[in-house]
Amino acid sequence: xRTFAIVLAAGQGTRMHSSLPKVLHPLLGRPMxxxxxxxxxxxxxxxxxxxxxxxxxxxxxxxxxxxHFIRQDPxxxxxxxxxxxxxFLEGEADLILVTYADMPLLSHQTLSQLLNAQxxxxxxxxxxxxxxxxxxGFGRIIRSSDGYVQEIIEEAQSTxxxxxxxxLNPGVYCFSAxxxxxxxxxxxxxxxxxYYLTDLxxxxxxxxxxxxxxxxxxxxxxxGINTRVHLAEAEAALRKRxxxxxxxxxxxxxxxxxxxxxxxxxxxxxTVIWPNTYLQGQTSIGEGSVxxxxxxxxxxxxxxxxxxIASMVEDAIVEDQVQxxxxxxxxxxxxxxxxxxxxxxxxVKNSYLGPGSKMNHFSYLGDxxxxxxxxxxxxxxxxxxxxxxxxxxxxxxxxxIGSDTMLVAPVxxxxxxxxGAGSVVTKDIPPNSLAVGMPARTIKKLDKK
Numbered sequence: 001x002r003t004f005a006i007v008l009a010a011g012q013g014t015r016m017h018s019s020l021p022k023v024l025h026p027l028l029g030r031p032m033x034x035x036x037x038x039x040x041x042x043x044x045x046x047x048x049x050x051x052x053x054x055x056x057x058x059x060x061x062x063x064x065x066x067x068h069f070i071r072q073d074p075x076x077x078x079x080x081x082x083x084x085x086x087x088f089l090e091g092e093a094d095l096i097l098v099t100y101a102d103m104p105l106l107s108h109q110t111l112s113q114l115l116n117a118q119x120x121x122x123x124x125x126x127x128x129x130x131x132x133x134x135x136x137g138f139g140r141i142i143r144s145s146d147g148y149v150q151e152i153i154e155e156a157q158s159t160x161x162x163x164x165x166x167x168l169n170p171g172v173y174c175f176s177a178x179x180x181x182x183x184x185x186x187x188x189x190x191x192x193x194x195y196y197l198t199d200l201x202x203x204x205x206x207x208x209x210x211x212x213x214x215x216x217x218x219x220x221x222x223x224g225i226n227t228r229v230h231l232a233e234a235e236a237a238l239r240k241r242x243x244x245x246x247x248x249x250x251x252x253x254x255x256x257x258x259x260x261x262x263x264x265x266x267x268x269x270x271t272v273i274w275p276n277t278y279l280q281g282q283t284s285i286g287e288g289s290v291x292x293x294x295x296x297x298x299x300x301x302x303x304x305x306x307x308x309i310a311s312m313v314e315d316a317i318v319e320d321q322v323q324x325x326x327x328x329x330x331x332x333x334x335x336x337x338x339x340x341x342x343x344x345x346x347x348v349k350n351s352y353l354g355p356g357s358k359m360n361h362f363s364y365l366g367d368x369x370x371x372x373x374x375x376x377x378x379x380x381x382x383x384x385x386x387x388x389x390x391x392x393x394x395x396x397x398x399x400x401i402g403s404d405t406m407l408v409a410p411v412x413x414x415x416x417x418x419x420g421a422g423s424v425v426t427k428d429i430p431p432n433s434l435a436v437g438m439p440a441r442t443i444k445k446l447d448k449k
Contacts, residue, residue, distance in 0.1 A: 001119060002093050002095070003045075003046065004049065004092070005044050007036050007037055007040055007049070007067065007100065008082070009100075009102075010051050010053030010054060010075050011023075011075075013226070021055045021059050023102060025225070029263075030262070030263065031062055031063065032234070034066065035105070037050065039106055039107065040097065040099060040111070042108040044115075047066075047068055049085045050070070053073060053081075070088065071084070077196050079184055079200070082098060089177065090177070096180055097173070097174050098174075103221075103225075104225070105220060105223050106172065106221050114127075114128055114174050117174070118212075121212050124179035124183070125174070126174045127169065128170055128173075129141050129216070130170055131166050132166060132168065135166075137226075138168035138171075139152045139158075139168065140152070140155070140162050141167040141168065141213060148212055149213050150205055151205070152169050152201050179209075183204070239261070242262075243256045246267050249269060250268075250270060252272045254274050255274075258275040258276050259273050259275070260280075261279045262280050262281065264281060266284040268284075271285050271286075271291065273291050274292030275294075276294045277291050278295070278297070280296070282299050283302070284301050286302060286304035286306065288304055288305040290308070292309070293310060295308050296312045296314075297313045298313070300313045300315060300317065300318065301318065302318045303318055303321070306323070307324070308323075309325035309326045310325050311329065313334075315333065315334075316335065316336075318335075319339075325344060326344050328343070328347065329347045333349060334348040336348070337352070337353060337372075339355050340355065340357050341358040346359050346360070347364045351365040351370070354372040355373070356372055357371070357372060357375070358376065363376050363377075363380040365382050367390050367391065367392050368382045369395070371397035372398070373398045375400045376401050377400075380402075380403070380405045380407070381407070391410040396412075396417065397416070399418065400418040402419045404422045404423075408424065411427065413429045414432065418446065419440060424437075424438040426440070434446055
C-alpha cells in the first residue's frame with residue numbers, strides 16, 4: 001500500500017514562552033521536528049508532508065529539504081490541518097499516517113506496528129493509545145464491549161468518572177486515505193471555532209465502522225512537548241536511548257547519565273567514554289579510543305586508539321594513536337597525523353602536525369604545516385596574523401623547535417633544523433641548521449643524523 005505521513009507543526013507553542021517556534025527547539029543538536037520527520041520517512045519511505053502555520057517561513061528555512069511543506073492559514077484545528085494535504089495526497093496514497101512535530105520520541109518500530117495494524121484492519125482508523133496515570137491533557141479512550149474504540153472524550157469535557165480512565169489518546173493515527181478525505185469534511189465546528197481530528201472516531205463509529213487501538217507499552221515515546229519541563233524530559237529520554245544503543249554496540253560509557261551524544265555521532269567498539277563528555281554533530285570515533293573526561297568533540301574525525309583528555313576538538317581530523325590534552329583545543333582545520341602528541345594547554349588552528357610529531361604544552365600553531373617527528377617546545381607560537389592577512393609557517397621533518405620560539409610568518413624552518421630557546425625567527429632557516437637569538441640568525445650547520 002502507498003503510505004504517506006502528515007506531520008502537524010502549525011501550532012504556536014505559547015507555553016514555551018519563547019521567541020523560537022516550538023518545533024524548532026533543539027534536542028541533542030537537532031530541531032525537535034527533525035525527529036518526527038525522520039521517523040515518518042523511515043516508516044513510509046516517502047518524504048512526509050509537514051503542515052506549518054505559526055512563523056511558517058522560519059520553520060521551513062530551519063528544516064530545509066527534509067519534507068514537503070504546506071501552509072495552514074488560518075489555523076482552525078487539527079482536522080483542518082490534515083485537510084490541507086488533500087490536494088497533494090488524494091489519489092496518491094492508500095494509507096495516511098498522522099503524527100506531531102512535538103512528539104520526537106516516537107520510534108519507527110511503534111509507527112511500523114501502527115501501519116501494519118491498519119493494513120490488516122477492515123475499518124478506516126487505527127490509533128495509538130497509552131495507559132498512564134499522568135494524563136498530560138490527553139483525551140480519554142472509551143472502548144466498546146468488543147474492544148474497539150467507541151469514543152474519545154477530551155479532558156475538558158470528561159466527567160469525574162471518565163477522568164479516572166487511564167487509557168489515553170496521544171493523537172497518532174493511521175487512516176484509510178479514501179475514507180479520510182470525505183470524513184474530514186464532516187467534522188463539526190467546535191465551540192472554539194476549530195475542527196478536531198478526534199471527531200473522526202465518532203464519525204467512523206456512527207457509520208458502523210470499527211476503530212482499533214494499539215496500546216503502546218513505552219509511554220515515554222508519547223511525550224508531547226508543550227513546556228520547557230517536557231523538553232528536558234524528552235532530552236533525557238532521547239539521551240538514554242542513544243547511549244544504550246552505543247553500549248549495546250560495544251562502547252563503554254563510564255557514567256551514561258553524564259555522556260552527551262548526539263544522534264549523528266558514530267562510535268566504534270571498545271571505545272571508552274568518560275564522564276562529562278560531549279560528542280556533537282558529524283563526529284566519528286575509531287575503535288579502542290579513550291575520550292574524556294570533560295571533553296567536547298564536534299564535527300570531527302577521531303581515529304583508532306586515540307586518547308583525548310579534558311580537551312575541545314572542533315571541525316578537526318585526528319588520525320590513529322594520537323594523544324591530546326589535557327586542556328588543549330583543536331580548532332577548525334586542525335589535522336593531527338598518526339602518532340602525534342599534543343600536550344596540555346596547546347592550540348592548533350588550520351594546521352597539520354605530522355606523524356610522530358610532538359607539540360608540548362603552552363604552544364600555538366596557526367596556518368602551519370609541520371612535518372614528521374618534529375619536536376615543538378613549550379611556549380612556541382606561530383605569529384601568523386599581521387593584522388590584515390594570515391601567513392603560513394612550514395617546519396620540515398625532524399626539526400627541533402626550542403621552548404618559547406616565536407615563528408613570525410611567513411617563514412620556513414628546514415628539515416632537521418633547530419632553534420634555540422627564546423628565538424624570534426623572522427627569516428627562513430636552511431635545512432640542518434641551528435638558529436638562535438632575537439631576531440634569530442643561523443650560526444652553524446648541523447651534522448645530519
